[in-house]
Amino acid sequence: MSIAIPKGGNPVFLTDPKGKKLGVVLSMKEYKKLMEILEDAHDIALADKRITESTIDQEELDKELKRHGIL
DSSP states (O other): OOOOOOOOOOOEEOOOOOOHHHHHHHOOHHHHHHHHHHHHHHHHHHHHHHHTTTTOHHHHHHHHHHHHTTO
16 A cells, blocks of 8 residues: 655545544654654653652662662
């Protein structure tokens, strides 16, 4: 199957006979840009979730890892 995307890079909507939008075709450039935005939003959400987590210093971490036989 081959679909030509207009030069402007605007999305092409796939519709049913009544004109209801069923899907969209994006250029690879637009798709990659959208995926980067989604990944950034995901990273921000994870960081926001972790902002309230408590922290320990490196010395404490080393002690815990040794206690569990990891170091």
